[in-house]
Amino acid sequence: MNEPKAELSCREAARLMSLRQDTNLTPAEQEDLKEHLYQCLGCRRFEEQLAFLRTLAGRYARGEV
Amino acid sequence: MAKSENVKQSSQQAALYAEVESHRGYLLRFATAKLRDGDQAEEVVQEALLAALEGVGSFAGQSSLRTWLTSILKFKIIDYQRRVISDRAHFASAPDEDQEDPAWMDRMFDDTGHWAPRLAEWTNPDNALQQKQFFETFERCMDKLPKAASRVFFKREVMGVDTEEICKEESITASNCWVMLHRARLALRECLDRNWFQGART
Numbered sequence: 001m002n003e004p005k006a007e008l009s010c011r012e013a014a015r016l017m018s019l020r021q022d023t024n025l026t027p028a029e030q031e032d033l034k035e036h037l038y039q040c041l042g043c044r045r046f047e048e049q050l051a052f053l054r055t056l057a058g059r060y061a062r063g064e065v
Numbered sequence: 066m067a068k069s070e071n072v073k074q075s076s077q078q079a080a081l082y083a084e085v086e087s088h089r090g091y092l093l094r095f096a097t098a099k100l101r102d103g104d105q106a107e108e109v110v111q112e113a114l115l116a117a118l119e120g121v122g123s124f125a126g127q128s129s130l131r132t133w134l135t136s137i138l139k140f141k142i143i144d145y146q147r148r149v150i151s152d153r154a155h156f157a158s159a160p161d162e163d164q165e166d167p168a169w170m171d172r173m174f175d176d177t178g179h180w181a182p183r184l185a186e187w188t189n190p191d192n193a194l195q196q197k198q199f200f201e202t203f204e205r206c207m208d209k210l211p212k213a214a215s216r217v218f219f220k221r222e223v224m225g226v227d228t229e230e231i232c233k234e235e236s237i238t239a240s241n242c243w244v245m246l247h248r249a250r251l252a253l254r255e256c257l258d259r260n261w262f263q264g265a266r267t
Contacts (some may be wrong), residue, residue: 009178018247022221022228023239042183049254052190056203057222063088063131065197 008036013043017050085117088131090204092138098219099142109145113138170251187262199261206256210249217242218249 008016013036016029025033037043059065089110096106096113117124117137124133175181193199207215217235220226228242235242 011174011178042180045184061223062129
């Protein structure tokens with residue numbers, strides 16, 4: 001029997017997206033996150049902005065402006 | 066050598082000095098992240114810059130100047146750490162971050178855990194990457210973070226160190242490290258939003 005899935009909050013989704021930059025998520029976490037992102041525009045923006053932050057830090061390290 | 070050649074050479078040298086000097090702020094942050102001590106960091110950066118200017122002939126221009134300077138600095142830092150390795154006081158562990166989320170994080174979300182307000186889109190982020198001012202804003206935002214968080218973020222994202230090594234260096238647990246990184250990213254995101262992208266939206 002499938003248990004009703006507790007939906008991820010944005011707060012929790014944001015934590016997982018950040019964690020994903022540093023380590024692997026469990027399959028369940030990946031699944032929950034994917035589902036949340038599908039329906040949440042704010043979190044999709046957070047995802048983009050996190051990726052941008054990493055690009056920014058890399059550029060900064062090379063001093064390319 | 067003709068006189069004009071001399072003049073040309075010395076003005077080239079002056080330009081190079083200025084160019085090298087313009088990376089001092091970055092190098093200081095790098096050294097501070099490694100050594101945790103502003104005074105020690107300044108000392109090491111000074112050594113590295115002097116070494117760089119002496120050996121500038123060996124800069125082949127294959128990597129960026131900053132990358133080259135950073136590699137010299139890394140050697141100087143290792144040197145320095147060897148010299149002070151017996152003095153363990155410098156490496157006293159950072160206090161464990163409180164696992165409870167701070168109040169500023171509570172303010173980013175409503176009671177049900179949704180963004181409040183919903184995050185706005187960043188327009189033209191690639192354009193921002195072309196602007197010196199944007200990197201200055203980024204530096205100011207990093208400086209506003211709590212010291213330990215700023216150091217951990219710098220190591221992870223700028224220096225590209227993996228979390229396992231950061232944990233060891235900082236004497237913190239992995240979960241603590243992830244909490245610190247997440248908070249740092251949230252805070253930086255908000256700081257960049259407020260001080261750069263919001264202005265571009267209005």
